Amino acid sequence: MDYLLEALHVTKVFGTLKANDGVTLKVKPGEIHAFLGENGAGKSTLVKMIYGALQPTSGEFRWMGKAVTIPSPAAARKLGIGMVFQHFSLFEALTVAENIALAMPGAFDMKKLSGRIARVSRDYGLPLEPTAVVADLSVGERQRIEIVRCLLQEPKLLIMDEPTAVLTPQEADQLFITLARLASEGCAVIYISHRLEEVKRLCHNATILRHGKVVANVDPTRETAASLAKLMVGGDIHVVKSAREDQRGATRLKLDRLRLSADGPFAVELRNVSLDVKAGEVVAIAGVAGNGQSELFDAVSGERSLAQAAMLLIDGKPMGHDGVNARRNAGAAFVPEERLGHGAVPAFTLSQNVVLTRHSSDGALVKSGMVSSGGASGVSQRVIKDYDVRKGKPDPEARSLSGGNLQKFVVGRELDRRPGVLVINQPTWGVDAGASATIRQAIVDLARQGSAVLVISQDLDEIFEIADRIAVISRGQLSEAYPASDLTPEKIGLLMAGAHERKEMAHAARA
């Protein structure tokens, strides 16, 4: 038995699209094996077939040398395959042990199970308190529950889908130690990530997919991040030019001791958020997901109204009481994190989606209460051309576009207005390298033309690429904004973990 898992000429067809085309790869026991590729390259389809959630159209899998069909995730777990998904499936109101118990087959003793959880989590450096309620835990701790849940079943192969996307740098380091230890005990790990540096650091082997095909199988330790990226994209990636000259102008967006109460049991309360964004600069807000980013976006965009008008100023004008359209009419533009269902209506065509954010600010789109479909389609065509939105039909429904292309459209729709203030949440979340570069360049260019840009992002590479100043949000509090050149990922990690909160509290106590 040389290989734990082999895929032989596996093909998966959806309609006319070949998501996987004759994929052949081999995973040895104890190997950490990276799957690399742009969005839509076929990584998820491949792991879903390995985990039994999808069936291959043709080709076969071999498990420890024997041909197998994996009809369901339950069958995969029986073989010894565990998977930690990017989006957790946990009940927030239940405890750690209860959540794990829900996934255990057959009868069990709750006390014994708690003991096993405590032991396994300690052994692997994933400290967990079995009686803690999930709602009180950080995202990193929640991920540990998912990992421990897999480990309890003593897997031979663990699949991890972008595990570090939601972690602080320190939490990620801890995870790498755990994975290395698992590998040394003979458990194989399939590791999906967009972060090439960590793949270089952690993985023994990397399979690179492009358009559903395996284009290379390399030893990542012998490659550079640039050479891996080149293999993924099939060409050189555009480097964002930021022309960092100090040409900052007046403050265009000002948040002044902004407060916003939590609107649900698991939502975050914003406390005393203050920030100035000046003409000509890009300010980024870093932070781990779920620390108040979406609440901050709602407050700044006007989807939720503020207690006092003076908490938010656009070009010096207090606008905390104004709705999203009044703020747009004052020259601001907003791009939310979620493309489908928030930034765009999935069932509407692109030209209909132009009307969504521009019906109030763009006089040519709505004349005496009537929507001008000619005007909308003109704008839509311009955005599609300027931002290289690739699509099948002349005016397709938003939901039929790939994530990256829809993101280019949603960002382009706002940039096309030449807004004085742009607020953008997760500009390149789930977007492939080529489209990301286009979007980041457009954001930087807008700022250099005199606009104020506020970027909320969880991607530190992105933040360092485009931001002039960086602030960190943690548990609803925002740190001071530091010049990007003064910060390192480690420093940001400390701020993410709440290092500035104590200072704020001390400050409040003094006041």
Place this chain on the structure above:
Amino acid sequence: MRLVLEKRAEASGRMAILSPVIAIALTLITGGIIFALRGLNPFSALYVFFVEPLTTSWSIEQLIVKAAPLAMIGAGLAVSYMANVWNIGAEGQLTAGAIVGSAIPVFFPEFQSPPTLALMLSLGVIGGMAWAAIPAFLKNRFGTNEILTSLMLVYVIQLALDWLVRGPWRDPKGYNFPKTIAFSDWQLLPQFQLLPPSVGPIYINLGAIFAVAAVVALAFMMGRTLKGYELRVQGIAPRAGRFAGFSREKTVWFCFLLSGGLAGLAGICEVMSTVGQLQPGISPSYGFTAIIVAFLGRLNPIGALVAAFALAISYLGGESAQVALGISDKTARVFQGVLLFYILACDSLILYRLKIIGRTPGPAEAKA
């Protein structure tokens, strides 16, 4: 082997048109089976039910009389449902409109001039709107479920009607029958001749014209105006609606007042034409049947007009089946229920495609 619903990349335009047709076909098949189980010849029974009502000019007149309120209410409901506002109480708003509009002939029987007609119709609309305003207010203020409140209010207003016509509003010369005085002249809707007598005289009343006008106006609103855009966005992507700066509260008010006003108009038109006075049972559940009309018409006002005729046939068919076949006229309600069931089921075919998957158990599964 198993059946699987596979999501389509885009909504299928072909299925959007075909789905009501498939639903009607399945309803006919099911209806045939029900007739056969009762020992009737399914083909002749279906003929009596669905074709005979279309064979005489009198019955075509009746068809329009029945289709007009269904189209008027159905178009209003279609707009509301499109915006994700669930007004289930159109029957109550219809009753409220009929009551409020009837106050004029009850209190001022001598008031007879063209303004009488206009005033009664306006009061009908206001009555329907007022009754619909209650669930709208409760939803916006307290977050109550509008499906429950609007439905429950139907029974409240029906009891109020019952009390009125048995008590204070009863015709003193009416031999104690529970009804108001009979309306006359300007208290009734004028009639128009639709086709010349040579073809077969067909008369329609003003209500049918209102119905067509409402359908055209709402179709224009949904298709061309920003208001229609707003309502559609709120219905399919509420979060995007908020991002666009559309107010959910205003939409709830707008939809309830619109659909309630149209139901009230339909109610006052009924008492001013077919019934000719206020009494219990002014409507054979038009307000509830209009829910089916809205869905059969694909939540599109023009579609609701077409669907109104389909449902009107089922009313007439129920009557003729009672006469010719001796079965209960409740059969019509069974058909309506079966039809709604199939429409909702067939609608999944617009976003999903049906696939039959045959599979052979693999070794891993065989072991398990």
